[in-house]
Structures are given as C-alpha cells and as structure tokens.
Amino acid sequence: MPKINFNVEDRxxxxxxxxxxxxxxxxxxxxxxIDGRGMSDNGVSDGDxxxxxxxxxxxxxxxVVCFLDGGFTLKRFNRIMMDLYQENIVWGVVIYIIKKV
Amino acid sequence: MYGLxxxxxxxxxxxxxxxxxxxxxxxxxxxxxxGCVIARSNESKKLGIKMGQPFFxxxxxxxxxxxxxxxxxxxxxxxxxxxxxxxxxxxxxxxxVYSIDEAFFDLKGVDISILESFGKEIAAAVKKNIGIxxxxxxxxxxxxxxxxxxxxxxxxxxxxxxxxYRFEDVEKVLKKIPVEDVxxxxxxxxxxxxxDGIKTAYDYTQLSSDxxxxxxxxxxxxxxxxxxxxxxxxxxxxxxDKQQIMVSxxxxxxxxxxxxxxxxxxxxxxxxxEKLRKQKCCAGELNIFIFTxxxxxxxxxxxxxxxxxxxxxxxxxFELIEQGMKALEKxxxxxxxxxRAGIILTGIIKKNCIQGTLFDTTDRSKHSELMxxxxxxxxxxxxxxxxxxxxxxxxxxxxxxxxxPCYTTRWEEILRIKV
Numbered sequence: 001m002p003k004i005n006f007n008v009e010d011r012x013x014x015x016x017x018x019x020x021x022x023x024x025x026x027x028x029x030x031x032x033x034i035d036g037r038g039m040s041d042n043g044v045s046d047g048d049x050x051x052x053x054x055x056x057x058x059x060x061x062x063x064v065v066c067f068l069d070g071g072f073t074l075k076r077f078n079r080i081m082m083d084l085y086q087e088n089i090v091w092g093v094v095i096y097i098i099k100k101v
Numbered sequence: 102m103y104g105l106x107x108x109x110x111x112x113x114x115x116x117x118x119x120x121x122x123x124x125x126x127x128x129x130x131x132x133x134x135x136g137c138v139i140a141r142s143n144e145s146k147k148l149g150i151k152m153g154q155p156f157f158x159x160x161x162x163x164x165x166x167x168x169x170x171x172x173x174x175x176x177x178x179x180x181x182x183x184x185x186x187x188x189x190x191x192x193x194x195x196x197x198v199y200s201i202d203e204a205f206f207d208l209k210g211v212d213i214s215i216l217e218s219f220g221k222e223i224a225a226a227v228k229k230n231i232g233i234x235x236x237x238x239x240x241x242x243x244x245x246x247x248x249x250x251x252x253x254x255x256x257x258x259x260x261x262x263x264x265x266y267r268f269e270d271v272e273k274v275l276k277k278i279p280v281e282d283v284x285x286x287x288x289x290x291x292x293x294x295x296x297d298g299i300k301t302a303y304d305y306t307q308l309s310s311d312x313x314x315x316x317x318x319x320x321x322x323x324x325x326x327x328x329x330x331x332x333x334x335x336x337x338x339x340x341x342d343k344q345q346i347m348v349s350x351x352x353x354x355x356x357x358x359x360x361x362x363x364x365x366x367x368x369x370x371x372x373x374x375e376k377l378r379k380q381k382c383c384a385g386e387l388n389i390f391i392f393t394x395x396x397x398x399x400x401x402x403x404x405x406x407x408x409x410x411x412x413x414x415x416x417x418x419f420e421l422i423e424q425g426m427k428a429l430e431k432x433x434x435x436x437x438x439x440x441r442a443g444i445i446l447t448g449i450i451k452k453n454c455i456q457g458t459l460f461d462t463t464d465r466s467k468h469s470e471l472m473x474x475x476x477x478x479x480x481x482x483x484x485x486x487x488x489x490x491x492x493x494x495x496x497x498x499x500x501x502x503x504x505x506p507c508y509t510t511r512w513e514e515i516l517r518i519k520v
Contacts, residue, residue, distance in 0.1 A: 027187035028230035030508070031515040038520035050518070055230040065518065067121045072518045091121070 022096050028055035030092065032065065032072070039074050048099050050074075052092035063094040102216060102239055102266065103332070104206035105246040106189055106223065109234040109254055111202035112140035115181045116171050118232035119508050119516055127168040131156055135172055135502055136351045155396070172501035180509040184231050192223045197337050205243060207336050217264045224253075224261025239264040240271070243334045244327035247284045248274065248302070268330075275303035275328065285324040290317060302328055346373045346384070349443020355394055357438040362391060363429060369444045370425050374418040377446060383414035385448030387421060389428045394440035405432035414450055421446075 023029045034048040042063070050065070058064050058077040066075050066089045074094070082089065108114060112130040117123045127144035131137065137155045148166055150159055163170065182201045189196050195207040208216065220237040227235045238249025245265065252274065253263035265271050281291040283302050293316070299305055305313075306328045313325045323333045348369040356362050366389060377384055390406040407428040415421060425444060506514035 025230070027184040031512075032518050033515055034520060035517045036520045044520065049515075054232065055226075070122045072516065074518060074520050 022051055025053055025055050028092075029053050029095075034074070042074070042076070044074060044097060045099065048097050050094045051096040051098070053095050054092040056093040056095070058090055058093050063097075065091045065094060067091050102208040102211070102213065102241055103243050103246045103336075104193070104208050104220065104237055104239045105199075105243065105250045106185075106204050106206065106227075106235050106237045107247075107250045107254065108185060108202035109236055110140055110142055111182075111233070112171075112173070112178055113142045114233045115178050116174070116505055118181070119505070123169055127166055128171065129163070129168055130171045130173060131503065132173060132351075134351045134353060135170075139173065157396075170503045172504040174505050174507065176507045176510045177505065181231065181233060185227055185233055185235070188227050188230055189223065192219070192226070195336070205246070205336065208239065213266070217262060220262030220264065221260045228261070235261060237262040239266075241266055241330045242327040242332040244284050244324060245271065245330070248278055248282075251278075251282070266330075271330065272303065275306060276301055278302040280305050283324060283328065285320060285327075290321065344447070344449055346376050346446040346449070347443060348373045349390070349441065351441045352439070355397075355438040355440050356442075357435075359433055359435070362433060362439055362442060363426065365442055366425055366429055366444060367422050369442070370421045371418045373444055373446050374416060374421050377416045377449070381452050382449050383416045383452050384411070384421070384446035385414040385450065386410050386446070387424055387428065388445040388447065389425055389432065390443055390445075391429070391432060391439050392441040393437050397440075401437060403434065403437045407432045410448075414448065416452065 019026075030052045032050045032052060034044055034046060034050065037046050039045075044063075052065055060077060060079060062077040064075055064077045066073050068085075068089050072091065077090070077093075113123075113128045116128060116130065123142075125144065126142070127148060128142040129138055129145050129150065130140035132139045135156055137153055138150060138159070139153070141150055141152065145168055148162060148168070150162065150168075156163075162168070178201060185202075186196065186198055186204055189204055189206070193206040193208070197205040197207075199205055211219065216239050220239055224235050224237050227233055236250045236254035238246045238251070238253055239262065240246040240249045249263040249265050252265075253259050253261055256263070265274060278301060280286055280294050280299055280302055281288070283305070286294070286305075294300075294305065299308065305325060308325070310322065310325065314322045317325070326333050350365070350369070352365070356365070370387075387409045388406055389409070390404070392405075393400065393403045395402065409424050409428045411420070411424060506516075508514060508516055
C-alpha cells in the first residue's frame with residue numbers, strides 16, 4: 001500500500017471554535033457581566049456573562065438588555081409593556097448566557 | 102457615483118453607546134493628558150466650545166454647564182471604527198477607509214433611482230447594529246459626496262443620507278457652502294480666495310480653469326473639477342501605509358531636567374518603532390521636537406526641532422533611540438522647562454525594498470530578531486512590559502483622568518449590568 005502523508009492543512013475538520021458558533025454577527029456583538037441576584041428567577045445568576053447582539057429584533061419573551069432610568073437592566077421583552085415607554089429602551093438582545101459552574 | 106459615510110461626532114458617539122444617559126447632554130472628549138478638545142457633542146458645540154481648544158480656557162464653562170468629560174479611549178474608538186467599517190462592507194463591497202470615522206464607497210453600477218433609499222438603509226443599519234449615528238453623502242465625485250454628507254448631518258429630516266447629482270441641485274447647494282468648507286481648500290488658500298472676492302464653493306467653480314491652475318496649482322484645479330462634477334480623485338480600497346509616524350505628548354508637569362525628557366523621547370521612539378515594524382517598514386529620517394509652555398508668558402519660550410537623516414533606514418528601537426538621543430542633546434537646554442515633546446519618523450519605506458550598504462556595521466538580522474521578541478512580549482503581556490533601558494521605569498505618566506472602560510477590548514472592563 002502506498003503511504004499517504006496528511007498535512008495539517010488537509011484536515012477535513014477543525015477544532016470547535018466557540019467564537020464562530022456563538023457569534024454570528026461579530027460587528028454588532030457585545031459582552032456584559034451580570035452584577036447582582038435580581039434575575040435569579042429567570043435563570044440569570046451573579047457573575048454570568050451575556051452575549052448580546054444589537055442587530056437583532058427582539059421577539060416576544062426575548063431576554064433583552066434595556067437602558068432605563070439612567071442605568072442598564074435586563075428584561076423579558078413584552079410588546080405591550082415596551083409600547084408604554086416614550087422611546088426605544090431596548091439596547092440589545094441576549095443570545096447566550098455563559099455561566100461559571 | 103461615490104458615497105461618503107461620516108460618523109457623527111464619532112468619539113462622543115462611542116462613549117454614548119455604553120452610556121446612553123449622555124444623549125442630549127453636552128459631552129467633550131479631551132486629547133491625551135486631557136490637554137485640549139478633540140471631539141464635541143452638538144450640545145457642546147452650541148456652548149461655543151471650539152475644536153482643539155485648550156481645556157484650561159473652557160474649565161469654567163464646562164463646570165457651569167455640567168459638560169461631561171472623557172479622556173481619549175483609543176482602544177474603544179478603534180474597535181468601534183472597525184465595527185462600523187464591517188457593517189459598511191456588508192452593503193458596499195468596495196469601501197475606502199479614509200480615516201477612523203470616514204469611509205468612501207464606490208457605487209458604480211448601482212441604479213441611481215435606488216441610491217437614496219440604499220443610503221438611508223445603510224445609515225439605519227449602522228445606528229441599530231452598533232449604536233453610532235452616521236451621515237452619508239452620495240454624489241458624482243468624492244469632493245461633492247463630502248459636501249452632501251455635511252448636509253445629511255445638518256438636516257435630520259434627510260434620515261442620514263443626502264444624494265445630489267442633478268446640475269441644478271448641486272449649483273443651489275454650492276452657493277451656500279463657504280469655500281473654506283470644501284475638501285482640499287486649506288486655510289492659506291481660503292485667505293487668498295477671500296481677498297479675491299471668492300466666498301462660496303459656487304464662486305470657485307465659476308473661475309476660469311486657467312486662473313485656477315495658475316493661482317491654485319494642480320491640487321486646486323483638481324478640486325475645481327471635482328466641484329464641477331468631474332471625478333478626479335481615485336478610489337483606494339487598500340489602506341496605504343502611513344507616510345509618517347508621529348508620537349507626541351504634553352506633560353502633566355513641565356519637565357526641567359535632561360533625564361526625564363530623555364526618558365520621554367525614548368518612550369515615544371519605541372512606540373513609533375513598534376508601529377513601524379507592524380507595517381513592515383523602515384524609517385530613514387527622524388525628527389525630535391521639544392516645546393516650552395506657550396501659555397506661560399512669564400517664562401522664556403523655546404521651540405526646537407532637530408532633523409536627523411539616518412545613514413541607513415531602520416526599524417530598530419535601539420538604533421532610533423541612539424540617533425534620537427544625539428539629536429536631543431543638540432536642542433536641549435537647561436535654561437527652559439518643557440511642556441511638550443515628540444518625535445516624527447519620515448522617509449518611510451517597505452523593509453523589503455532596502456538596499457544594504459558597504460558601511461553598515463550593525464548586525465541587522467540580530468536586531469530584527471530581538472525587536473520581534475520585544476513586540477511579541479509586549480503584545481502578549483501588555484504594552485511596556487519590555488523596553489529599552491533608557492526609557493526609565495515610569496518617567497512620564499500620561500494622565501487620563503476621565504477615561505471610560507475599554508468595554509470591547511478588555512475582558513475585565515466589559516459592561517456591568519446591575520440586577
């Protein structure tokens with residue numbers, strides 16, 4: 001049998017790259033860290049890292065970063081509630097939460 | 102047709118993305134060492150604060166009007182610039198990044214009837230995806246596109262995009278544009294034009310080409326043609342290497358001894374040399390300058406620049422520092438206290454274009470290797486981890502009292518959300 005040498009470049013598959021998998025729109029993606037326990041009921045804990053995509057439009061019940069009363073906060077998107085605010089308070093849509101276990 | 106996308110008050114807009122409570126409030130970004138104004142929000146412009154104005158002149162005004170101050174956060178602005186350009190590329194394949202906050206588009210082949218809505222769509226996308234407001238101008242030449250983008254910025258009704266190409270439209274606009282606001286017309290030329298009674302861009306287009314060529318030279322003629330709708334300024338997709346590299350700072354405290362200024366100049370040279378190596382170039386000339394404090398009328402003033410032509414172009418921090426120190430010794434005097442110093446590298450050429458000389462005695466391959474290692478360590482461990490001994494340990498502390506977090510480039514500094 002002839003011996004065939006494979007180069008690294010010939011590899012059919014590469015190691016999994018989380019950046020590529022989790023971030024579809026690098027130019028509009030930002031990170032934020034949760035400070036506090038006010039969202040534990042929503043599965044968001046102190047110290048969690050959020051991956052936020054500003055280019056997406058929130059759907060009903062999406063987790064969104066809002067700017068409200070002079071500060072950033074997390075909310076579940078609800079169209080009726082959002083319509084009550086004078087301006088658009090949604091800063092970006094959370095697409096993943098990274099938790100340290 | 103050409104387009105120009107210009108970010109509105111770019112540095113201020115970057116700060117506002119992570120601090121939306123600053124919207125509608127006066128904001129200023131100050132140069133390194135918080136010396137003078139380098140970006141203003143519209144509210145600050147209305148207060149009469151000028152671009153480049155020294156901070157001490159406006160201190161009272163700033164306090165009285167509660168103007169929000171920021172030190173230059175270059176990492177943040179640079180990251181946002183890359184993001185903006187990335188979004189633009191999604192819409193227009195051919196863009197020319199003209200500066201940190203401006204890019205030209207080549208819109209050849211795009212149907213003219215859709216250009217306006219296309220421009221508005223791009224402006225809306227940059228605003229939504231990144232949070233930066235932009236103004237887009239579309240016109241038959243780059244010079245006219247610049248003017249159109251200014252109109253887009255001035256009139257919010259245009260929704261971020263202004264297109265002008267019909268002869269009557271262009272003429273109407275040019276009649277309202279002061280000639281000094283035209284791209285390519287400098288302060289010197291403006292003076293001359295005003296003395297000849299030429300006040301608007303329209304007046305300029307009405308001059309004869311012979312007159313323009315004689316009085317305003319080739320560049321002036323190019324601008325003249327561009328204003329008349331004839332495209333003369335080509336499109337460069339690739340960012341060109343910098344033709345000069347300058348590093349300079351104002352000192353927090355005036356420097357009155359040779360050792361400190363020596364250390365400062367060494368730092369400036371090593372920063373510049375690092376940039377030089379990054380673009381794989383060498384410099385053949387070095388300029389060192391030291392200035393006293395212009396505003397201290399009670400003290401003797403002194404402005405000195407020393408030019409050095411190197412025997413052999415180099416990118417080595419050691420060689421540049423060695424030459425720089427010889428130059429500094431020539432111009433330094435202990436009779437003065439210095440407020441500002443800097444260095445400029447010129448005569449920049451690609452490293453692979455250099456010819457060796459018979460008299461060159463430096464071991465270049467060794468230097469090169471050492472420089473690579475130095476750059477690698479500094480990029481892995483953070484700026485200034487390794488430096489040449491003459492830099493001293495911390496001789497010039499750059500003061501940035503109002504620096505915002507590097508939200509997008511440092512993991513420890515990402516946005517915090519209190520819940």
